[in-house]
Amino acid sequence: MRKPLIAGNWKMNKTESEGISLVRKLIQGVKSLTTVDVLICPPFTSLSQLNKLLVSSPILLGAQNISEHKSGAFTGEISADMAAEFCTHVILGHSERRAFYGETDELINLKVTAALNAGMIPVLCVGEQLEERESGGAASVIAGQLQAGLEGVHLPDPDLMVIAYEPVWAIGSGLSASAEDTGDLIGGVIRPTLSGLWGEIISQKIRILYGGSVNPGNARGFFTQSEIDGALVGGASLSADNFLGIIEQAT
Numbered sequence: 083m084r085k086p087l088i089a090g091n092w093k094m095n096k097t098e099s100e101g102i103s104l105v106r107k108l109i110q111g112v113k114s115l116t117t118v119d120v121l122i123c124p125p126f127t128s129l130s131q132l133n134k135l136l137v138s139s140p141i142l143l144g145a146q147n148i149s150e151h152k153s154g155a156f157t158g159e160i161s162a163d164m165a166a167e168f169c170t171h172v173i174l175g176h177s178e179r180r181a182f183y184g185e186t187d188e189l190i191n192l193k194v195t196a197a198l199n200a201g202m203i204p205v206l207c208v209g210e211q212l213e214e215r216e217s218g219g220a221a222s223v224i225a226g227q228l229q230a231g232l233e234g235v236h237l238p239d240p241d242l243m244v245i246a247y248e249p250v251w252a253i254g255s256g257l258s259a260s261a262e263d264t265g266d267l268i269g270g271v272i273r274p275t276l277s278g279l280w281g282e283i284i285s286q287k288i289r290i291l292y293g294g295s296v297n298p299g300n301a302r303g304f305f306t307q308s309e310i311d312g313a314l315v316g317g318a319s320l321s322a323d324n325f326l327g328i329i330e331q332a333t
């Protein structure tokens with residue numbers, strides 16, 4: 083009942099011309115696709131051109147970050163209104179932004195609100211570190227990130243938000259989480275936490291993705307879990323063959 087979503091997070095990869103050549107291949111590859119939503123999140127510098135290139139394609143475009151501020155003297159920042167001219171989605175709370183740029187749940191909460199106010203769909207990332215998993219603390223870390231990151235956020239429609247569960251130790255490591263554990267965690271922790279915030283109906287309808295070393299070889303295992311509604315793909319989204327291979331597994 084939830085339509086799968088396959089999202090690519092390009093991170094700090096691909097110049098504009100490299101991005102255009104990748105997207106041309108993706109457009110060909112997803113031509114007749116209707117059963118899966120596809121989202122790509124390139125760097126800011128490519129959004130304008132890719133937005134033009136994708137005008138008659140079903141592929142959706144997202145940003146990788148926005149400022150929590152609406153406008154003003156914030157050198158180097160990009161506001162939600164600026165990004166919203168080119169794209170529909172924005173990745174927020176990614177573990178790399180939490181780890182390398184000191185983003186806290188409080189800051190992420192401000193960014194989620196800024197995105198929604200600009201009419202963008204946040205792809206909110208949560209996930210535990212290896213030590214937290216090993217000490218049995220994964221569930222409470224993830225529930226805490228959701229509660230703090232979404233505090234005070236009103237969500238009238240489940241299509242206005244996407245959640246991505248990305249265990250930090252699985253990102254870029256080649257060590258993906260087990261599909262079964264991930265399904266259990268989404269069904270046992272993430273949906274119940276969202277239900278506490280927004281009620282049962284929204285929590286059953288909102289899409290929850292898995293991210294962390296997804297590739298064409300392991301993707302199917304995740305997609306056969308009923309609780310997992312797609313993937314947020316890093317490294318494998320940089321090659322058309324790999325990304326299309328993952329999309330194919332979701333169809």
Ligand code: 13P
Nearest residue numbers: 091253254294295316317
């Ligand atoms: P990898 O697919 O490279 O592990 O990255 C996952 C990720 O961080 C997507 O946001």
